[in-house]
Amino acid sequence: MSPLVRDWETIARGVMGPLRLPRNPIAMGRFGLRAMRSARGFANAGCDRARAGVVCGHCGALGYAAGVQGSAAAGLMLQIAGHAVGWPLPRGGAQSITDAMVSYLESLGGEVVTGVRVESLEELPGVGVALLDVGARQLASIAGDAQSWRLFRYGPGVFKMDWALEGPIPWSALDCSFAGTVHVGGTLEEIAAAEAAVWRGEHPERPFVLVAQPSMFDDTRAPQLRHVAWAYCHVPNGSDFDMTERIENQIERFAPGFRERILARSVMKTSDIEDYNANYVGGDIAGGANTLRQLFARPVSAFSPYRTPIEGVYLCSASTPPGAGVHGMCGYWAALDALKWLRTH
Numbered sequence: 619m620s621p622l623v624r625d626w627e628t629i630a631r632g633v634m635g636p637l638r639l640p641r642n643p644i645a646m647g648r649f650g651l652r653a654m655r656s657a658r659g660f661a662n663a664g665c666d667r668a669r670a671g672v673v674c675g676h677c678g679a680l681g682y683a684a685g686v687q688g689s690a691a692a693g694l695m696l697q698i699a700g701h702a703v704g705w706p707l708p709r710g711g712a713q714s715i716t717d718a719m720v721s722y723l724e725s726l727g728g729e730v731v732t733g734v735r736v737e738s739l740e741e742l743p744g745v746g747v748a749l750l751d752v753g754a755r756q757l758a759s760i761a762g763d764a765q766s767w768r769l770f771r772y773g774p775g776v777f778k779m780d781w782a783l784e785g786p787i788p789w790s791a792l793d794c795s796f797a798g799t800v801h802v803g804g805t806l807e808e809i810a811a812a813e814a815a816v817w818r819g820e821h822p823e824r825p826f827v828l829v830a831q832p833s834m835f836d837d838t839r840a841p842q843l844r845h846v847a848w849a850y851c852h853v854p855n856g857s858d859f860d861m862t863e864r865i866e867n868q869i870e871r872f873a874p875g876f877r878e879r880i881l882a883r884s885v886m887k888t889s890d891i892e893d894y895n896a897n898y899v900g901g902d903i904a905g906g907a908n909t910l911r912q913l914f915a916r917p918v919s920a921f922s923p924y925r926t927p928i929e930g931v932y933l934c935s936a937s938t939p940p941g942a943g944v945h946g947m948c949g950y951w952a953a954l955d956a957l958k959w960l961r962t963h
């Protein structure tokens with residue numbers, strides 16, 4: 619990882635946006651040669667201990683099929699970020715990020731209106747420019763133009779669980795207690811098989827499970843001595859299969875005694891995930907399938923992925939480059955495009 623971690627700033631600038639000519643071709647070439655491989659091919663080049671837990675886990679977490687060309691890219695990116703700057707957890711939970719952004723917007727004179735579902739562009743009268751933070755499919759219905767998005771594909775959905783726990787998760791491997799996120803899946807072969815099954819439309823007996831344990835690091839999340847954790851695994855898009863037992867079995871396998879610590883649980887199938895946020899079509903929390911084509915051309919073209927065929931209307935969600943994640947870069951690039959348009963209109 620060392621040369622890639624050294625080049626983190628350059629790689630982040632080059633990758634966290636639309637397809638462009640690289641400013642530093644050597645650093646980007648070093649990253650690109652690895653990123654264009656399949657996650658499985660890339661993992662196989664690593665040492666035994668790194669193969670499953672680090673490489674394939676990261677790719678699987680993002681819903682990539684491990685055998686697909688280019689599936690190493692996002693996992694590798696997450697891994698470099700993990701080494702270079704870490705994976706932070708917001709104190710107080712993700713809501714605190716929203717609260718901070720809203721308070722900044724309001725300090726600039728902006729206003730946030732919630733509780734309104736926008737069904738059509740006509741509900742947004744008198745706006746010079748509109749940036750829509752919606753998925754490619756909703757854009758088609760809101761803007762009444764299905765043509766441009768017909769090639770867009772959604773990826774697997776997620777089955778999500780939240781637990782209130784009597785104590786921390788009793789991992790057999792002590793190191794896991796010091797990680798905010800634990801990727802639970804066993805060997806590379808097991809993880810790859812589980813994710814491939816999902817892409818075939820099946821529900822794996824031993825799913826690849828991403829577990830977060832924020833209360834280990836943030837005492838605002840649970841009462842004293844108690845803990846919370848949440849997890850998800852991939853399931854076929856739109857699935858209504860209940861993965862509760864399989865997820866808990868998988869955690870119990872690596873943390874014997876986990877079940878005895880559960881005080882309460884909540885589960886969300888893909889339909890609950892979509893009800894919670896209309897952008898998560900069929901439970902896909904990544905804003906679209908992470909295929910090689912959609913890595914760059916999400917959802918329309920590689921050269922202007924934010925501009926829609928409708929004058930002054932921009933897409934700024936995770937359905938655009940650089941894709942899912944709490945990085946804000948989809949909005950950043952869409953805003954730059956919109957500013958350019960505003961200057962000439």
Ligand SMILES: Cc1cc2nc3c(=O)[nH]c(=O)nc-3n(C[C@H](O)[C@H](O)[C@H](O)COP(=O)(O)OP(=O)(O)OC[C@H]3O[C@@H](n4cnc5c(N)ncnc54)[C@H](O)[C@@H]3O)c2cc1C
Pocket residue numbers: 734735736737751752756778850894895896897903904905934935936937941942943944945
């Ligand atoms: C369980 C889970 C865990 C995750 N973990 C991580 C993580 O650890 N790290 C990370 O970086 N990312 C994580 N993500 C992904 C990350 O949250 C998303 O990629 C990111 O929030 C996408 O941002 P966005 O701006 O595209 O849209 P969103 O954050 O989804 O915001 C879109 C908003 O628009 C609203 N909306 C949709 N349609 C309409 C409409 N028609 N009218 C009005 N409002 C509408 C939605 O309700 C929503 O509030 C996770 C996601 C989930 C679900």
